[in-house]
Amino acid sequence: MNKPKVGIIGLTGCSGDQLVILNCEDQLLDLVGAIDIRDFLTATSANDTESRLDVAFVEGSVVSQKDEDLLRRVRERCTILVALGTCAVWGGIPTMDRDQDRPALLRAVYGDLNWEYDTCPAKALHEVVKVDLNLPGCPIEKDQFLATVANLLNGNLPLLPDYAVCTECKMKENNCLLIEKKQVCLGPVSVAGCQARCPSLNIPCVGCRGPCTDANLKSAAATYAENGVAMEDVIRKMKTFAPVPVSEQP
Amino acid sequence: MTQTIKIDHLARVEGHGGITVNLEGNAVKEVRFDIYEGARLIEALVVGRSWEDVPQIVSRICAICSAAHNLTAIKAIEDAFGVQVTPQTRALRDLLYRGESIESHALHVFLLAAPDYLGYPSAIALAADKPEAVKLGLRLKKLGNTIQEVIGGRAVHPVNSVVGGFGATPTFEQLFALRRDLQQGLSDCEAMVEVLATLPPADFCHTPTVFAALDTAGDYGYYEGNTLRLTTGKSLAASKYRKLTNEMAVPHSHAKHSHYDHKPFMVGSLARVMLFGEKLTEKAQAAARKLGLTLPSDNPMDNNKAQAVELLFDVEYALETVEGMLREKVKPETPVEIKPKAGTGTAATEAPRGTLFHSYTFDKQGKVTAADVITPTAQNLACCEYHFRAAVDQDPEKNPAVLAKHLEMIARAYDPCISCSVHLVVSR
Known part of the structure; x- marks a missing residue:
C-alpha cells in the first residue's frame, strides 16, 4: 500500500498545533514511517509544495491575503483538509478583533504605516474554503491528533466528543x-x-x-x-x- | 555586477520569514531578514480585558515560548499590583521556566539546527541514518514537556500558573516520577555532549558582538531579577527597557530595529553564558569546554553550543530543585489574594531565545489600558542582519549556494521565533 501523502501547513498563528505534533515524542518516528510527509516547513527544508496531498493539516487563522492564497492552493491540492486547532476551526484569539476597528488596532500596535500592509480581519478556515474535519483545541490534544491519523490511515474519520x-x-x-x-x-x-x-x-x-x-x-x-x-x-x-x-x- | 541571494521561506524555524542579500561586485549592498508573519494585534486586543485574562491570552503569542509569555505577563501584573508570592511558588515557577527551556533547546539543537551540520534537510531524514541521536533529542525534549505538564498543567500554553501562584500544587507522586525522569535526563545530557562534540565546526562568521541579558540576581536562571546587563559593562533597570529596545528605523531594512549605543546586540543563550557563565556548575563548564565554546565568543553559531550547555545545567538544576521539594514536602497552596489597583507593571525575564519584556498599564478595576510586549527575536533582528553581512563579507568566494546555506544556518542559530517577533516588525 502506498503511504498517504500528507502536508502540515501553518497560516498565521503561534505554531502550537504543529508543536503538539512534534511533541508526540514517543510516536514521532513511527508516525513519519506510516505517512509520507511532503510539506512541513516548520520541520524540514525539503518540501514539495506542488504535488497532490491525500491529507492536509492546516493550522492558524487567515489574517492576510498571503494566508488566504496559500489556503486556497492547499485546498486545491488536497483530498481531505483538516483544520488543526482552534484558530483554524473558529478563528481563535485573533478574531477578538471582530467587534473592533481593525485599522485603529493596527495603528495601536505598529504606528502609522506608510506602506501597503497585507492584513485583513481574522477568519477561520471554513470562512474561506471547505473544511472536511475540525480538530479543535488551543493547542490540539496529542491523543486526538494521533487517533485522527490512525483513523484516516484506516479510511475512517475519527469520533471526536461533541459534549461539554x-x-x-x-x-x-x-x-x-x-x-x-x-x-x-x-x-x-x-x-x-x-x-x-x-x-x-x-x-x-x-x-x-x-x-x-x-x-x-x-x-x-x-x-x-x-x-x-x-x-x-x-x-x-x-x-x-x-x-x-x-x-x-x- | 549585481547579485541577489534570496531565501524565500526559511525552513525549520518557528513562523514565516526569509532572507535577502544584495551584492554589488564583492560588496554587500543590502541585507534583509524578511518577516512574512501576519499581524494578530494581540497587544491591542488585550486592552479592556481584565488582568485575570491576560496571561492566558498573551501566551498565544507563541507556542514554544508560551510559558515564558505566560510567566512574564504574571510577573508584570504582580509588579503593577505589588503582589508578593510564596517561596514555593517562586521555586515552581523557576522549574516551569527551566522545563520550557529544556524543551525548546532540545527541539532547536536536535531537530532544527543539527541537520544543517550533517547535511540533512530535516531530523526526520537524519533519523533514518542516526536514529539514536534523534531519539536522544526527543527524550530530552519530552523531559522538558513533562516538567511543563507537571508544573504548568500542559506542555503548550500552561494553564496552572496564575497571578499569585498556582491553581494546584504538584503531588509528591508526580514529583517523585519527575525525579526519575530527570536522573535519566542527566545521563542523556552527558550523551548529548558526546554527540554534539563530534559535529563539524561552523566557522564562517566572526565579528565582535555586544551581548545583553537579564541579571537574575541569584543562581543562573531565567525568571527573577530586574536589572539588564550588557557586555559593554553598562547596566539598566528593566523598567527602562525602552532605552534598550528603542526601535530605530534603519534605511537598509524594512524593519524597525533595536540598538543600544548605536550598536546592535544579541540576546539568548550565548548572551547569558557570556555574561553569567561563571555561575554555571563545573559539569556545565566542562561541557562548554568539550563543545569548544570559548569565551568571549565572536561567532553567532556558538549560540547552538550555549543552548546545549544550558540544557545540561537546567537538568542538573531541576533535579536538585525536585529533590529539595521531595525532602521538604511540597504543601498544597492556593494563589495569594489579588487586589487590583491603577498603575503600570513591567517585567523582564530570560525566555529560551533571550530577554523578553512585558509591560501593562491598568485602571483601578484592573482592566488593561495599555500593553507592550517586546520579544527576543525582535531585539535580535538587527544583530542577525549584522551577522549576515559579516558572513557574506568574510566569504572570499561568494558562491551563492554556499552563502545561502551559511545565512540560513546563522538565522537558525539565533533560534528565531517569528510568530513572536511580529510585534514590531512589519514586512513591506
Missing part, C-alpha cells in the same frame, strides 16, 4: 467551580476533549477548544444566573477563542 467540558469534569469527580465557587467557568458551553484539564487544577475553563454545538444553552444560562455570574462576562470570555454566533450563546 462539564461531562468530563463530572467524570473526574471535580468540585464545580461555577456552583461552589461562583467562578466564570465556561465548562457548560465549551466542547470537551481535554479531560477537563483546567477545572481539574482548580482553574475555571476559558473555552480554548471553542463552543460546544450540542450544549444545553438554556440550562447553562439558568445555571449562570442562579450563581450570580453575569452573562456579559460569559460571552466576553467565550469570544476570546471564537467569535461565537448568537445562536450558540447561552
Whole structure:
C-alpha cells in the first residue's frame, strides 16, 4: 500500500498545533514511517509544495491575503483538509478583533504605516474554503491528533466528543467551580476533549477548544444566573477563542 | 555586477520569514531578514480585558515560548499590583521556566539546527541514518514537556500558573516520577555532549558582538531579577527597557530595529553564558569546554553550543530543585489574594531565545489600558542582519549556494521565533 501523502501547513498563528505534533515524542518516528510527509516547513527544508496531498493539516487563522492564497492552493491540492486547532476551526484569539476597528488596532500596535500592509480581519478556515474535519483545541490534544491519523490511515474519520467540558469534569469527580465557587467557568458551553484539564487544577475553563454545538444553552444560562455570574462576562470570555454566533450563546 | 541571494521561506524555524542579500561586485549592498508573519494585534486586543485574562491570552503569542509569555505577563501584573508570592511558588515557577527551556533547546539543537551540520534537510531524514541521536533529542525534549505538564498543567500554553501562584500544587507522586525522569535526563545530557562534540565546526562568521541579558540576581536562571546587563559593562533597570529596545528605523531594512549605543546586540543563550557563565556548575563548564565554546565568543553559531550547555545545567538544576521539594514536602497552596489597583507593571525575564519584556498599564478595576510586549527575536533582528553581512563579507568566494546555506544556518542559530517577533516588525 502506498503511504498517504500528507502536508502540515501553518497560516498565521503561534505554531502550537504543529508543536503538539512534534511533541508526540514517543510516536514521532513511527508516525513519519506510516505517512509520507511532503510539506512541513516548520520541520524540514525539503518540501514539495506542488504535488497532490491525500491529507492536509492546516493550522492558524487567515489574517492576510498571503494566508488566504496559500489556503486556497492547499485546498486545491488536497483530498481531505483538516483544520488543526482552534484558530483554524473558529478563528481563535485573533478574531477578538471582530467587534473592533481593525485599522485603529493596527495603528495601536505598529504606528502609522506608510506602506501597503497585507492584513485583513481574522477568519477561520471554513470562512474561506471547505473544511472536511475540525480538530479543535488551543493547542490540539496529542491523543486526538494521533487517533485522527490512525483513523484516516484506516479510511475512517475519527469520533471526536461533541459534549461539554462539564461531562468530563463530572467524570473526574471535580468540585464545580461555577456552583461552589461562583467562578466564570465556561465548562457548560465549551466542547470537551481535554479531560477537563483546567477545572481539574482548580482553574475555571476559558473555552480554548471553542463552543460546544450540542450544549444545553438554556440550562447553562439558568445555571449562570442562579450563581450570580453575569452573562456579559460569559460571552466576553467565550469570544476570546471564537467569535461565537448568537445562536450558540447561552 | 549585481547579485541577489534570496531565501524565500526559511525552513525549520518557528513562523514565516526569509532572507535577502544584495551584492554589488564583492560588496554587500543590502541585507534583509524578511518577516512574512501576519499581524494578530494581540497587544491591542488585550486592552479592556481584565488582568485575570491576560496571561492566558498573551501566551498565544507563541507556542514554544508560551510559558515564558505566560510567566512574564504574571510577573508584570504582580509588579503593577505589588503582589508578593510564596517561596514555593517562586521555586515552581523557576522549574516551569527551566522545563520550557529544556524543551525548546532540545527541539532547536536536535531537530532544527543539527541537520544543517550533517547535511540533512530535516531530523526526520537524519533519523533514518542516526536514529539514536534523534531519539536522544526527543527524550530530552519530552523531559522538558513533562516538567511543563507537571508544573504548568500542559506542555503548550500552561494553564496552572496564575497571578499569585498556582491553581494546584504538584503531588509528591508526580514529583517523585519527575525525579526519575530527570536522573535519566542527566545521563542523556552527558550523551548529548558526546554527540554534539563530534559535529563539524561552523566557522564562517566572526565579528565582535555586544551581548545583553537579564541579571537574575541569584543562581543562573531565567525568571527573577530586574536589572539588564550588557557586555559593554553598562547596566539598566528593566523598567527602562525602552532605552534598550528603542526601535530605530534603519534605511537598509524594512524593519524597525533595536540598538543600544548605536550598536546592535544579541540576546539568548550565548548572551547569558557570556555574561553569567561563571555561575554555571563545573559539569556545565566542562561541557562548554568539550563543545569548544570559548569565551568571549565572536561567532553567532556558538549560540547552538550555549543552548546545549544550558540544557545540561537546567537538568542538573531541576533535579536538585525536585529533590529539595521531595525532602521538604511540597504543601498544597492556593494563589495569594489579588487586589487590583491603577498603575503600570513591567517585567523582564530570560525566555529560551533571550530577554523578553512585558509591560501593562491598568485602571483601578484592573482592566488593561495599555500593553507592550517586546520579544527576543525582535531585539535580535538587527544583530542577525549584522551577522549576515559579516558572513557574506568574510566569504572570499561568494558562491551563492554556499552563502545561502551559511545565512540560513546563522538565522537558525539565533533560534528565531517569528510568530513572536511580529510585534514590531512589519514586512513591506
